[in-house]
Amino acid sequence: MSLTRRHFAGLCAALGTLPMAPLASALGAPAFLSAYRDENGDYGVAALDDMGALLFTERLPGRGHDTVCAPNGQTAITFARRPGRFALAIDLKDRNIPYAFEAAPNRHFYGHGFFSPDGRLLYATENAYEDERGVIGIYDVEAGYQRIGEFDTHGIGPHEAILMADKRTIAVANGGILTHPDFPRWKLNLANMVPSLAYIDLETGDLQELVALPPSLHQLSIRHMAQAGDRSIWFGGQFEGTRAEIVPLIGRHRRGSEIELINLPDPALSRLNHYIASVKASADGERIAVTSSRGNMAYVLDAIDHRIIESIPLTDVSGCAPLGNHFCFTTGQGALRGTRDTQLDLSFDNHLTGLLGVA
């Protein structure tokens, strides 16, 4: 079901917030987008320019998660954070009124997605919670984000999904954690979770490859990922086992082979506090950045020799986006680092989306 602006206003009112008209005129081109919570506890999505200046914000009816941009750079979609059901389409260029739509009945968003290469379809990771399986919902952009179908992700709890560089394969991180909106944010299967990495054909939805972690790491929830220049998928996990165990949190996978776990030296590894919040690749694909909000630390790794090139201690760092071959980072305390350092009176949410390089 899609929502009109009027319906969205109703939805916002029902949720106790009021939609706000688009803000100030956009002076520069948006370079970054991030969901946030402001000082009043209201949620929104913010656009910043390449120097970190705030260009405009749009209100959200609840906490947002990731934002994805269409290939033509005109539209961006901010997804609700799980178990949210709203998505907001923002017009980045003409600043038309945002358009909101909802997840299907018995589905909620996980907060991530991507556009098809031609920009006509939007894909979103979703929870088919009554069936206890993960799906990728498919939305027809021209038809007002009408949901036209879904693919099985062959796992529980799909979180981030990306379109690989071949423009034909979807890589999905099946986090493995069973949740149900009746028990918000409660993990229902920690004893027997099975995270996996699935490769799915964009056109047919067929499963091409499914790889799992070794049984000893079955409680490492694979959540976020990026593709390196050598086409391998780098992923970051969040460990649900006892925190006294020091386990690898970052892995790398090449199609057709086993998962390779990245053995960061200690104390760099334990510093991450069992938690990776974002994984991004640099524009040239030779560097991988990972953030840990729980470890107050970000690392930039060399994608070839897997060494830590740079350590960036930063309180509550989570969002990360490439800026050329470097990276920018955002924090829950309103800091933006990596371009001109900026401090805003809001909490940046988990993910930062970089728009430079998009048409």
Added chain:
Amino acid sequence: MRHWIVAAGLCWAVSGSVPGAVGPAVADTNMQAITRGMIEGHILPSYAALIDAAGAQQMAVDALCEAPSQTALDEVRTAFSDLVIAWSAVEFIRFGPAREDNRFEKLFFWPDRNGRGLGQVQGAIANADPTVTERDSLQGKSVALQGLMALDFTLFGTGSEALATDDETATHRCAYAEAIAAAIASTSEAVLNDWSGNDGYAALMLSPGPENPIYRTEGESLQELLRSMSEQLQIMHDAKIVRVAGEALADARYRRAPFWRSGQTLPTIIANAEAMLALNEAGQFADLLPEQSQRFAGTARFELRQVVSRLQALEESGDTLETLLAGEDTHGRYAGAALPLSGALRIIGDVYPAELGLTIGFNSLDGD
């Protein structure tokens, strides 16, 4: 398995100052005292009481299996009531030794969405599965087969009346119940064992520092406890009250509550709230919070006492949960426990951390 410290290859003095620990001295001392009070005053003795209750349960079931009778079954059921109330005092601890080896789920597999765990228990009884009647083999099986919810069905579910008789089918069921009780005792002992001693989890929480594999500051140790309390209050509010009561009388679903078969839903929620009260006292928040905020400890106490007294009034009626949730007045009173739970949650989840200067990051608190 004991590897809190071994895992990181570390060793440090259990008492005494930790080099490199930073922060305002007075606040740190207080935080340490609060953490110590909660661990020594509530967590450790409550786990010990759980082990005792599990042992008593095991003995009672043993006596029932030896000489089945209604009296023996009644005693088993009374012991079960003591056991789940003892459990409710430590239910909020979902970290550390309870996370190891899925011990938490082994003790308390709930919520059981779609009745999957229940189906396993019913299947084991219906098929007289020989592998569930010995503790060791039971402990190697599904977490759903070996905990309090499995025992709840075994002792109170359909067919449990036969436990009072010499009936053939009851023999297996009784042996299964005994194995569950033994498994609960064993798992609880493993948890307490990992908390105890110079290299136990209590020592770990009380020796934060740069070398500590988990807790770097005294604030982080205390944060873990406050976060666990908040989660428990949230679970009580969301899953045990609101989701069970529903929005209106017609939406009430008593089967969504834990321990409805044994009639222990209200006693266990009351015991959950009493545990929060006990922690509030053991942590001495009324004395150890910064002076200007000590009054909040009284607010938390007031709210939690409200939860207890409202639910106690319902419990004293002697009616089943099903009956209570079917009556307009009693349904409203059950649902009404959500209000003081929210109040307690606000104090313990927001006010205490803020007053103690424990800034929990927006993303690190509840990431995704």
